[in-house]
Amino acid sequence: MVRFVKCGLLSLAGICLFISSYAQDAVAQKYAAYIDAADARKHLSVLSSDAFEGRETGKPGAAKAAKYIAEQFKAMGLKGPVNGSYFEDVPLTESSFRIKTSLVNKKPFTFGKDFYITGTPVSASVSANQVVFVGYGITSDNYDDLKNTNIAGKVVLVINSGEPVQNGISAVTKTKDLSDWTYIRYKRIKFLQSKKPALILAASPVVNQYLAEDANYFTSPKLAIKGKKSDIDNNVPVINITTDLADRILASSGKTYNDLKTAIDNTLSPKTQVIKTGISFAFEQKLKDVHAADVLGYLEGSDLKNEVVVFSAHYDHIGLNPDGPDKVNNGADDDGSGTTAIIEIARAFTQAKKEGHGPRRSILFLSNVGEEKGLLGSEYYTDFNPIIPLERIVTDLNIDMIGRVDPAHYKNPDYCYLIGSDKLSTELHQISEKANATYTRLTIDYKYNDPNDPEQIYYRSDHYNFAKHNIPIIFYFNGVHEDYHKPGDEISKIHFDLLVKRAQLVFYTGWEVANRDKRLVVDVKSDMRPER
Structure with missing residues (x-):
């Protein structure tokens, strides 16, 4: 409360x-x-x-x-x-997206229904036959989802909210206080981008909520101050996905988004793993000046x-x-x-x-x-x-x-x-x-x-x-x-x-x-x- x-x-x-x-x-x-x-x-x-x-x-x-x-x-x-x-x-500069390909195991997923995009280059095309699930995407003294894991050039799936908590105690802080991984916007995304993956799939129930309430807002053209460097690395595309789409990506593991999140929270230990899943994603942006x-x-x-x-x-x-x-x-x-x-x-x-x-x-x-x-x-x-x-x-x-x-x-x-x-x-x-x-x-x-x-x-x-x-x-x-x-x-x-x-x-x-x-x-x- x-x-x-x-x-x-x-x-x-x-x-x-x-x-x-x-x-x-x-x-x-x-x-x-x-x-x-x-x-x-x-x-x-x-x-x-x-x-x-x-x-x-x-x-x-x-x-x-x-x-x-x-x-x-x-x-x-x-x-x-x-x-x-x-x-x-x-x-200001306005950017609008044209999705060219969006497939999981050769089946389409839909812009505005299953995902929206942030932090992207002007265009990108990524294909892979596996996805690295990196849990909460956190590296800290007390908890590390990426220990001994190299994600460079790979597609990663991350739980894009919160941190592992059991009985009110955070795995990161070892106290009742949550860490900056929960509170600072883009902290985990910036961290993951610094590891140079090919694509970040950022899953959260909030995406389900946002797209159900106002998909038009998240798919309409976006504005930014002209010439300003983005808060996140525009060279690594980020797709914000629903937990339903995350479940499709995880299907071959026999686990769901909630299964893996619950397992991490209950044990306070990472569940990082490679998932055999086909991903194809390509888009381009159109840019124009706005007064x-x-x-x-x-x-x-x-x-x-x-x-x-x-x-x-x-x-x-x-x-x-x-x-x-x-x-x-x-x-x-x-x-x-x-x-x-x-x-x-x-x-x-x-x-x-x-x-x-x-x-x-x-x-x-x-x-x-x-x-x-x-x-x-x-x-x-x-x-x-x-x-x-x-x-x-x-x-x-x-x-x-x-x-x-x-x-x-x-x-x-x-x-x-x-x-x-x-x-x-x-x-x-x-x-x-x-x-x-x-x-x-x-x-x-x-x-x-x-x-x-x-x-x-x-x-x-x-x-x-x-x-x-x-x-x-x-x-x-x-x-x-x-x-x-x-x-x-x-x-x-x-x-x-x-x-x-x-x-x-x-x-x-x-x-x-x-x-x-x-x-x-x-x-x-x-x-x-x-x-x-």
Whole structure:
């Protein structure tokens, strides 16, 4: 069971005890009131309309959304910080696959039903009459699937999740704590690729689930930052396969995927073996350039203007749904709600400046593209072309889905998940807690702040690309609901009272960070793993 993170975090009851000791800032309250439901509804009605076609990165609908956001920034008086423009071009490359051959023992297996592909060269052709089953694909001091096994030039089949555990004890760590082999994405794939096999067949029940839920996503063309070296070795193809396909590959051994996994777990010893199986696999990729852009609006501060507070949200979504009765994934919550929130927060800050109460620190409103494709827009900003240099950025307050209620909170919808507030800066966490206790009084849920939470939400939105550069962050989130990444994510289901209250919490936190005398101190060594 996933636990709440409690250490160092005030409970709601504790917050309530101290509310009376926090003085409210009447000026901040005045401008927080500019974040209102009517205006939020106006913007979200546009952003989540069918005319924007689900705002998929690289498609006309996303370009329309970017144009709309820039128009709002301009109308408020925000500056375009990209040489006078509001757009930072994000160069992307789209890759699409053509499967030429996919056979196990001369019988076909199917792209989108039995497998999807990651980490590949532009083209590949592999044929073999045997497969090396390498268990979990782990080599460590206490456990080694590859001991005395050379996989160079061979086809390997690996259990692509977890590690051997018996009675709650890991074979790798010899404790109840799981190792990085479980938590760090691509660790085992990178390790296996370093051994130069011809092909990796990565099997997991998660592949069954993914392909059953949304095969189109995993077979549609993929985007990447142009020129960026892949996280994994593109010279060794990786096929992510279902456990059903793994069973077909293992058939001659008389064992199934679950049989071998259970045998390893029960004995905590490797079951590496050669399986006589015919494999033929060949494909090629088609590559093309794609245009996309982040949208930036800049509000200059006063005496501390060289320091910058970032408010971010991604404006892209997953696009059209050609096979369903509802053809558009409108993404009202994901992340139309966050995009609406930063427009509203920008409205509050610009009005404050017009009336002589502008922030001391400058503010960057960053509307990111490509989040749904792998955090691409924010990664391009932080890693390739930071328009405002990273050393000037004090914090990133990132908003992704704040307009709905998840099943865990149906009985208490006045809540918000916060992730990351205490990971790098004690002061930021204290400011956030105080802002909520003083003004919005939401129930703050830190469930996803746990580094061992299986959902690993900390790594799944744009704040991560700032946090990895040691910039304090907070991620505001309402949790996953029944319409996540589905056509049912419609504006009719948005709770605008909650959207506004959650956006006001972000505003109040940002107001304090932007106006305090001292810059936030980074004084915490994060307990989150450095890689996602």
